[in-house]
Amino acid sequence: MIFHVLSQHHWESCEGTRQARGEDVPPLVERQKWIEGTDKVKVLGAYGYQTEHRNYAIVEADSYAEVQALFRGHLRRGHVEVLPMNDMIAIRKESGDWGK
Numbered sequence: 001m002i003f004h005v006l007s008q009h010h011w012e013s014c015e016g017t018r019q020a021r022g023e024d025v026p027p028l029v030e031r032q033k034w035i036e037g038t039d040k041v042k043v044l045g046a047y048g049y050q051t052e053h054r055n056y057a058i059v060e061a062d063s064y065a066e067v068q069a070l071f072r073g074h075l076r077r078g079h080v081e082v083l084p085m086n087d088m089i090a091i092r093k094e095s096g097d098w099g100k
Contacts, residue, residue, distance in 0.1 A: 002044070003067050005057040007079030014053050017087045034073070040066040053078075058085075 009069075015025040016100055025031075037043040037059065045058040061067050067082050074080045092098050 001061060001063070002063070002087055003061065003083050004083045005059060005067065006054065006081040006083075007074040007078070008045060008052065008080075009074075010053040011053055013077045015077070016033050031073075034070055038066075038070055041070045062067060086091075 003050075015031055019025045024064040027028075035043055035046045035059075041059050042057050045056075047056045048054070049056070059067055059070070064082060064084070071082070072079050076091055089098075
């Protein structure tokens, strides 16, 4: 299944902001490890809109629970939305309507 993920946090809970204030936070290399996915979740695309402290991702996994596990760290910082998506291109091709 394909999922669209939106993750957003407030600037005050932003680990980059907290790091700039001198707080102890995990290094960026660890905080962004989710971008590489896991053996159960393939990240097809990962995009950041830093002005709004928002991340977007398109991921592929067998279950919602696998996606939730990948983004577990984001849940502590703010809103996370995981939406199952249909592959409209695949559906159109499978129905024989592609190119018509």
